Structure formats: structure tokens, C-alpha cells
Amino acid sequence: MTQDNPLLDVRNLTKFYGAQIGCARVSFDLWPGEVLGIVGESGSGKSTLLNCLAGHLPPDRGEVIFDTRAEGPKDTLTMSEPERRMLGRTDWAFVHQHARDGLRMGVSAGGNVGERLMAVGARHYGEIRDQALDWLGRVEISESRIDDRPTTFSGGMQQRLQIARNLVTGPRLVFMDEPTGGLDVSVQARLLDLLRGLVRDMGLSAIVVTHDLAVVRLLADRLMVMKDGHVVETGLTDQVLDDPQHAYTQLLVSSVLQV
């Protein structure tokens, strides 16, 4: 890992659903510590792209080159399955829109966090519990809830628990699919603040898919706008939102309701 390599280098990523375009010829790079927002309407291909990047969907063409700790830049699409799964448990994390997709609902809060540590080889019960406690604290979940199941948590708490579960192994790249979607606005703000602090303090890179322009303005350094499976505009987040160049981005920005 050097400062001269992007953490992620995506080239010509293309995915079809039959004759239908999922996403087409998407290329970009992501540098350590950067947060990239991907915006677009439903059906624009942003979730398809995220799932192809994270290895949840096999793309038809393209490369997703990740700067691995051990061997430097490597195409994750041609990696062996065990190697990719290991990446998914260590350097990568995926925060789902619905916390229940990223949590084990029948396992305690502490177990949810500890499980990911055990998956990378942690065995000492006391240490696992200590780390789980530390992470629950960081995401503002009270220590007294460690043995409760996430089914007893509010939506905002579940989402914070999912984030703790994902970040406990110290990943370098986090994929987020509408991380604040479906939450009350007051809970959204708290979650945004938490995510910003974690990104800054851990030096994380993140790719955040959302349709919420207010969220990307506060969370993302760079922005990619998608329409019909294609990237129509990229740039600094504030530049794309304040001086949009493409007709579609102009429409998107001017359609936001003011409060």
C-alpha cells in the first residue's frame, strides 16, 4: 500500500440484465480517505454498480482493482472466491439500507459485533467482549444493551449497530447503500455526524449510494451522477451541486424541495 496508488481503481465496469443495461462502462478511482457519493433516481444503476463493486453481483465486463495490503493492486473480479470472501470480512465492509439485511437478528448486539471479529480469527472471549463494548460506545449504544437482540432496537439504533459490526475489524473501504434511508431526519443527522467522524478518524474510504442530495453534500467529497446506467457527471461534490454541467444533473439539483 503506497500513497501513489488509488485504493480502488474501477475500469469499464458493465453489467447487463438480459438486453437491459444495469450499468455501462463505469470507470473511476477512489483514494485513501475519500468519500465518493453516487446519486441518481431509482433505476439509474447506482445500486447495481455498488453491488458489482462489492462482489455481490458478477459484472459482465470490467475490472475492480483494489490495493490489497499483502500484494498491492489486484483485480477483485478475478480473485479466487475464498480470497474475495476474506476481503469482505477484513478490508471491506458493506452497510445495507435495511439494518436487518446486515445484522443477525437472533443474536445479541454484542454477538453481532463479536461475530465479525471471530470471523477474522479472534478467539479470546474477554477481548472480543471488550472490543464489542468499545464499538457500541462509539456508535452511542448503551453498555446495558449489549446482551439485547437487535429486534428490540429502534431503526436508528439498528443502523448504528450495523455500522459497529462492519467497522470493528478496521476495514479500509466501506460500501454504503442508502445508509440514512428510512430513518427519521433527526436520527439521520446523528448518523451522518457519526459516519463523518469515523471516516475522518479511521482514514476510511467510502462509496455511498443515495438519492438524497442533502446527504451527499454533507458526507461525500466527490460525486458521481448516474442516469440510465451511465455516469453523466463527476466532480467535487459542492461543484457538481452548485455548478452542474449536465442537463440531467441540473434537473436533479433544481428539483430538490427547499425547506
Place this chain on the structure above:
Amino acid sequence: MEPPMIDISDVSKAFTLHNQGAAEIGVMRGASLAVAPGECVALVGASGAGKSTLMRMIYGNYLAASGAIRVGGLDVTKAAPREILALRRDTLGYVSQFLRVVPRVPTREVVAEPLLRLGAEAGEALAKAEAMLARVNLPERLWSLSPTTFSGGEQQRVNVARGFIHPYPALLLDEPTASLDGANREVVLALIEEAKARGAAIVGIFHDEEARARVCDREIDVTGFTPGRAA
């Protein structure tokens, strides 16, 4: 003479409104300006003449159509996003008229954020933020509250505190004294004078004529950069 810290040459800007018949509106042509370390230049001209547009282009917030804008040697018109992000973190500060923050984040953390981004230790960054908030006379009882509910003058002082907490070598100031009373205006003018004394190059918009006369070394009338007008 020292090389300019901010160097703008032959910059033009147009907006294309794709959803309004692709109307193309030229707003600036042939803009040139150089600001040396320790110098403060005021942008003047009537409303709509392009003062804010030029300032936003220097910050990389608006794209220039042509020309070059070098800040600390980096041409922001051609730089990659991550280079502009690094420039804004280390070199180029901006005191905006508007406060845009994550709701519910305490004021002291909003002000400390530029230092945290530079890798400062949290305790030290917060201590500096509190010292700066005290300097701009923001009552201590407000420090733990989010600035989103503050008055215009209070929000402006939060912006000023955040913009001056790191000794940026280049600074952009958009009406930094606009909604302030006499005593607080004096604090901000003193901060600007100190920044100049340590060698910051400053570009500012000041409707406050007295303030402008006191801290600015030169005025540039951006009306001269309006397309269709003899420069």
C-alpha cells in the same frame, strides 16, 4: 517581489441552462488578478457583476470555462478533485456568508473540524476552537449547541472562527463583517490584519466601505471582466 499566492489569468465563465432552452449566459471574460502573500484585494462592482462567481471559481466551487487560476502553484481549473480537497484542507480557507453544517453537531466541533481534518489531536483542536469562539465573543453557553438555530450574526462569527482557526496561506472572505455590530466587526478586522501580517494572501468581498478601506490594499472592479464590455 514575491510570486503571487493567488494568480488568475484570462479566466472566463459561462452557464449553460440545459433545461431552459440550453440558454448560454456568458458571465465573465478575461479576468486576471494576482495577489501576493500579505496582500488583501477587494472585489468590487454592482450586484450581479460577478464578485461571488470569481470567488467561487478560485475555491473550485464553480468550473472556469477557460484560463488558469493558480493557488499556491496549483491550477484549480485543471486539478483533480483530490488535489482541490487537499488545497482546501491545507492552503485555502473560505469564510462564506452561509453556514452549512450537519444538524445537531455542537458549535465547538464545527469550528474544530478544519483542525481535525489536518490530523490535530481532538483535545487540542477543541481547545483552540473554544479560544477562537471566545475571541469572536460567542457566549460560552452556545458552544455546546448546534449553530443551525443561531442568529445571522452568531452564525457569521462561527464561520469566521472556522475560517481563521488554521493559518491558511490563502483566504477568501465573502462579506465577513456583514451582520456584525461594531465590537464584533472590530474583532474580525483584527483577525484579517493578523492574517495579512503572517503573510496570508486574501481576496474579499466587503460592502462595508470602511472595513474595505482599512484592510484592503487594492480594489478590483469585476465589471471590467463582464463580457461584451471593453475591459
